[in-house]
Amino acid sequence: MAERNLKQEIQKKLKDDVMQGALSKFAEQYPGSRLNAYKGQDIEELREELRAMKHDAVQHIDQLADDFEASLRKRGTEVFRAKDGQAVKDYIIKICKENGVKRVVKSKSMASEEIHLNECFGEHDIRVKETDLGEWMIAIAGERPSHMVMPAIHMNRYQCAEMFEQELHHEVPGEDIPNMIQLARKNLRQEFLQADMGITGANFGIAENGAIGLVTNEGNARLVTTLPRIHVVLIGYEKLIPKTEDAAKILRLLPRNGTCQRMTSYMTMVDGPTRVMYKDAGGKVVETDRKQYVILLDNGRLEAAKDPVFQQAYQCVRCASCLNVCPIWTLVGGHVYGHVYSGGIGAILTGLFNGVDTFAQFSDLCIGCRKCTTICPGKIPIPDIIDELRSRYVQKHGAPGMDKTMFNMVLNDRGMFHKLLLKAGSIGQAPFKKGKFIRHLPLFMEEMTKGRSLPTIASEPFRDRVERLSRKNPSKPKKRVAYFSGCNMDFVFADTSENVVKVLQSLGMEVVYPIEQACCGKPILGVGDREAGRETAKKNIAAFEKVNADVILSACPTCTETLHETYMKLFENDPEWKARARAFCSKVREFSSFVAEEYKKTGRMVHTKGGEKVTYHDSCHMKRGLGIYEEPRALIDATPGVELVEMHNCDKCCGMAGSFGMKYQEVSIPMLNEKVDNIKATGAATAVVACPACMMQIGGGLDKAETGIQTKHIADLLAEKL
Amino acid sequence: MEKVCRDWASQAFGKGMVKAEYWDDFEVNAKAAAAEIFRVKDFSEGEAKLNELLQEYAPKEIIAVGGDENSAIKNIYDKIAQSGRKIYTGKYDIYEHRDSADIGISTAEFCVAETGSLCVDNYSYEARVTSMLPFVNIVFVNANYVVKDVTVACKIIGKVFNKGYVGFVTGPSRTADIERVLSLGVHGPNKLLIIAVEDFEGVR
Numbered sequence: 001m002a003e004r005n006l007k008q009e010i011q012k013k014l015k016d017d018v019m020q021g022a023l024s025k026f027a028e029q030y031p032g033s034r035l036n037a038y039k040g041q042d043i044e045e046l047r048e049e050l051r052a053m054k055h056d057a058v059q060h061i062d063q064l065a066d067d068f069e070a071s072l073r074k075r076g077t078e079v080f081r082a083k084d085g086q087a088v089k090d091y092i093i094k095i096c097k098e099n100g101v102k103r104v105v106k107s108k109s110m111a112s113e114e115i116h117l118n119e120c121f122g123e124h125d126i127r128v129k130e131t132d133l134g135e136w137m138i139a140i141a142g143e144r145p146s147h148m149v150m151p152a153i154h155m156n157r158y159q160c161a162e163m164f165e166q167e168l169h170h171e172v173p174g175e176d177i178p179n180m181i182q183l184a185r186k187n188l189r190q191e192f193l194q195a196d197m198g199i200t201g202a203n204f205g206i207a208e209n210g211a212i213g214l215v216t217n218e219g220n221a222r223l224v225t226t227l228p229r230i231h232v233v234l235i236g237y238e239k240l241i242p243k244t245e246d247a248a249k250i251l252r253l254l255p256r257n258g259t260c261q262r263m264t265s266y267m268t269m270v271d272g273p274t275r276v277m278y279k280d281a282g283g284k285v286v287e288t289d290r291k292q293y294v295i296l297l298d299n300g301r302l303e304a305a306k307d308p309v310f311q312q313a314y315q316c317v318r319c320a321s322c323l324n325v326c327p328i329w330t331l332v333g334g335h336v337y338g339h340v341y342s343g344g345i346g347a348i349l350t351g352l353f354n355g356v357d358t359f360a361q362f363s364d365l366c367i368g369c370r371k372c373t374t375i376c377p378g379k380i381p382i383p384d385i386i387d388e389l390r391s392r393y394v395q396k397h398g399a400p401g402m403d404k405t406m407f408n409m410v411l412n413d414r415g416m417f418h419k420l421l422l423k424a425g426s427i428g429q430a431p432f433k434k435g436k437f438i439r440h441l442p443l444f445m446e447e448m449t450k451g452r453s454l455p456t457i458a459s460e461p462f463r464d465r466v467e468r469l470s471r472k473n474p475s476k477p478k479k480r481v482a483y484f485s486g487c488n489m490d491f492v493f494a495d496t497s498e499n500v501v502k503v504l505q506s507l508g509m510e511v512v513y514p515i516e517q518a519c520c521g522k523p524i525l526g527v528g529d530r531e532a533g534r535e536t537a538k539k540n541i542a543a544f545e546k547v548n549a550d551v552i553l554s555a556c557p558t559c560t561e562t563l564h565e566t567y568m569k570l571f572e573n574d575p576e577w578k579a580r581a582r583a584f585c586s587k588v589r590e591f592s593s594f595v596a597e598e599y600k601k602t603g604r605m606v607h608t609k610g611g612e613k614v615t616y617h618d619s620c621h622m623k624r625g626l627g628i629y630e631e632p633r634a635l636i637d638a639t640p641g642v643e644l645v646e647m648h649n650c651d652k653c654c655g656m657a658g659s660f661g662m663k664y665q666e667v668s669i670p671m672l673n674e675k676v677d678n679i680k681a682t683g684a685a686t687a688v689v690a691c692p693a694c695m696m697q698i699g700g701g702l703d704k705a706e707t708g709i710q711t712k713h714i715a716d717l718l719a720e721k722l
Numbered sequence: 723m724e725k726v727c728r729d730w731a732s733q734a735f736g737k738g739m740v741k742a743e744y745w746d747d748f749e750v751n752a753k754a755a756a757a758e759i760f761r762v763k764d765f766s767e768g769e770a771k772l773n774e775l776l777q778e779y780a781p782k783e784i785i786a787v788g789g790d791e792n793s794a795i796k797n798i799y800d801k802i803a804q805s806g807r808k809i810y811t812g813k814y815d816i817y818e819h820r821d822s823a824d825i826g827i828s829t830a831e832f833c834v835a836e837t838g839s840l841c842v843d844n845y846s847y848e849a850r851v852t853s854m855l856p857f858v859n860i861v862f863v864n865a866n867y868v869v870k871d872v873t874v875a876c877k878i879i880g881k882v883f884n885k886g887y888v889g890f891v892t893g894p895s896r897t898a899d900i901e902r903v904l905s906l907g908v909h910g911p912n913k914l915l916i917i918a919v920e921d922f923e924g925v926r
């Protein structure tokens with residue numbers, strides 16, 4: 001594939017008003033409609049049933065495939081196992097030749113899109129038509145689907161009408177959607193009736209009897225499997241399930257998550273060759289068994305099945321709901337992901353099917369906000385699999401040059417880091433500083449301050465304040481708390497760090513600060529360089545061992561998650577460090593949840609009445625990474641003089657997401673603007689956050705928009721009222 | 723007509739799986755999926771309802787299945803033919819008229835309350851074209867045969883599904899591919915009319 005300019009493509013999509021309008025409307029409506037479809041159901045139980053069933057299936061995938069094949073052969077179906085797309089194409093063309101096939105109709109199949117199946121028919125003079133309305137239009141347009149369930153969501157009715165005109169060669173008014181639907185019905189009906197062969201995918205394949213399941217709303221799959229005399233099924237190994245009753249585990253979630261329906265109009269199970277009537281060559285109507293061919297597609301799937309991390313992709317039922325809630329997908333749409341599968345799961349499937357090299361670029365478009373993990377029916381930890389793929393990529397190709405050098409030079413060496421920041425700041429800060437923010441940066445750094453102001457660098461980093469602060473430690477401390485600041489809270493929000501210490505001391509804690517601590521390592525782990533990540537982890541673990549604290553505390557959820565969870569996973573093959581990491585990780589706590597616990601113990605967690613309005617933003621890593629969202633609210637509720645008002649979409653990503661917000665500011669800023677609007681709408685005087693990255697982003701956004709609304713870390717709010 | 727199972731009630735319905743008491747949920751959910759439902763006491767009421775619908779939709783041609791399995795239904799089809807309407811029930815006739823018929827009359831095995839779906843046994847070609855190709859699909863079903871949810875429905879199907887074609891039909895054919903505007907009748911029927919008969923077996 002030719003080298004692409006992803007940034008440029010993104011810019012273009014952001015300027016596509018039709019698509020922007022459609023996607024933002026959809027993103028707004030989807031979550032509520034989905035929940036409505038689940039009314040009366042225990043969603044978590046259903047998700048777990050699906051996950052467990054699919055997880056179990058992939059453990060026995062070879063057996064399932066053998067059983068599936070045997071069931072089908074017994075019923076008279078031809079089964080072919082295809083290594084890759086080329087093998088599928090060769091096989092299908094062979095069938096077409098053997099059976100004198102001139103016309104083919106297809107119902108939607110992502111697997112056939114994946115291998116670009118349609119390309120092969122033209123050379124052999126075989127007419128092929130997509131019959132799903134969206135796919136039909138997309139095929140006329142010569143585009144790729146932008147969404148797995150709604151392939152044409154990026155087009156408006158007038159653009160759709162153009163596709164009709166191109167195909168039907170007469171004028172089609174775009175105002176009249178029902179007319180277009182009827183035109184499609186009429187036109188495609190003839191395609192169905194005249195086709196010799198129907199090609200479908202499958203939503204599932206049942207090993208015990210060889211049945212395949214097809215879920216559609218239009219009913220095109222029913223016609224594709226009914227009218228032509230030959231039925232070809234293209235099914236990936238990941239669709240295999242053991243029994244008919246296991247289909248229910250998919251069917252109770254797929255329509256609800258996919259299209260917000262309890263059930264789609266048609267759910268069809270076809271088992272083996274079924275009856276068909278057609279006119280034979282002599283024009284006589286005959287009734288026989290339809291010829292059925294089932295192609296099991298590998299294309300990287302069997303390799304993935306053996307890997308404990310990648311095999312989780314088998315839990316995907318292609319409902320596309322992870323796209324519907326993804327803050328990036330809903331902004332840039334599906335096409336920029338470059339392959340047929342888009343969104344976070346798209347990056348994964350592309351990596352598994354097309355090789356890890358194609359994955360690299362699109363993986364950038366997952367910012368790890370974890371929103372998708374809360375609704376995926378198969379409970380797939382999408383961002384974790386992406387992390388794993390990144391790390392495999394780095395193992396193969398090395399870390400992206402700049403990232404690594406920058407990390408080693410800068411983030412690992414705090415003294416150096418601060419000097420560099422101050423230096424950069426002195427160019428930028430002096431002339432452009434306004435209050436606590438930098439509103440513009442000159443020249444090449446200008447991009448970074450478009451749409452958001454950046455906070456100024458603290459002239460005295462937190463580390464230089466520690467000695468002074470520790471003098472106020474209580475003489476008979478309840479606990480010894482070792483504070484892990486992380487980069488932001490050391491160099492940028494040093495005042496907030498100071499407030500963290502004050503709050504802890506007010507609770508009778510002794511606070512110590514191991515001065516040898518480094519960055520948590522997330523920036524380098526995030527690009528997939530585990531080797532460098534391990535070095536950083538060792539440095540931190542050793543530094544904290546020396547102070548022998550009861551609790552290791554961070555006021556940054558991303559750092560907390562890294563210290564608490566990622567460190568545990570880094571030393572699988574190193575027993576000594578694994579043990580040291582375990583001891584370290586077990587002590588790690590996040591600020592607000594720790595403080596909430598201590599507030600409760602000391603009777604400070606009492607509701608206080610009324611006051612100035614504040615609103616709270618849930619950081620992605622805080623809410624979905626650490627599962628902490630009640631505690632900060634309880635703390636606000638217990639703070640005198642303030643009253644919590646919730647904002648719309650309080651847990652939607654603010655767009656910062658580590659370095660993403662800097663690298664893709666064109667995507668980050670629209671996300672930020674939405675957040676700023678939601679905050680403004682609450683009428684709050686202060687936006688409270690519990691994450692320094694969000695604080696930087698939201699604080700910058702609120703400042704740039706001159707809202708006069710303040711941004712505070714929860715530690716700032718608490719310290720003020722001590 | 724060939725079927726996946728000759729007698730779903732005795733071979734597939736397990737004890738306590740199928741209950742008339744789930745009817746209300748079924749009705750609500752099927753209506754939510756844009757199906758129209760007519761609950762009738764017996765086949766003579768069913769016949770009257772059907773005639774009303776035929777009046778309303780004034781079909782030029784009707785294709786119909788299910789008469790071979792149920793004498794009361796066969797009786798109704800015969801009377802429709804006698805009234806002078808064009809109704810085709812033999813499979814070769816259905817084949818010939820599959821694209822020109824404007825109403826298809828078929829049967830379903832049971833109802834699924836959770837989703838408002840009909841479970842259909844569509845092994846035969848004629849059953850499939852009858853329910854899919856005409857603009858209107860009228861379905862006879864036993865009003866007492868309702869299962870609670872999709873889990874039970876799939877259990878029942880699993881007991882007898884050895885070869886062939888079964889499925890759920892939930893409302894008419896629909897699409898939202900143009901601007902996410904819901905439109906009915908894109909490939910299949912744009913009307914799904916369910917006649918649920920309370921005394922379905924009585925006349926058999």
Ligand code: SF4
Nearest residue numbers: 316317319320322376
């Ligand atoms: S990853 Fe999950 S949410 Fe995304 S398409 Fe697959 S099943 Fe649906």
Ligand code: SF4
Nearest residue numbers: 326344367369370372
């Ligand atoms: S983690 Fe967030 S950014 Fe990544 S795919 Fe999921 S929703 Fe999208």
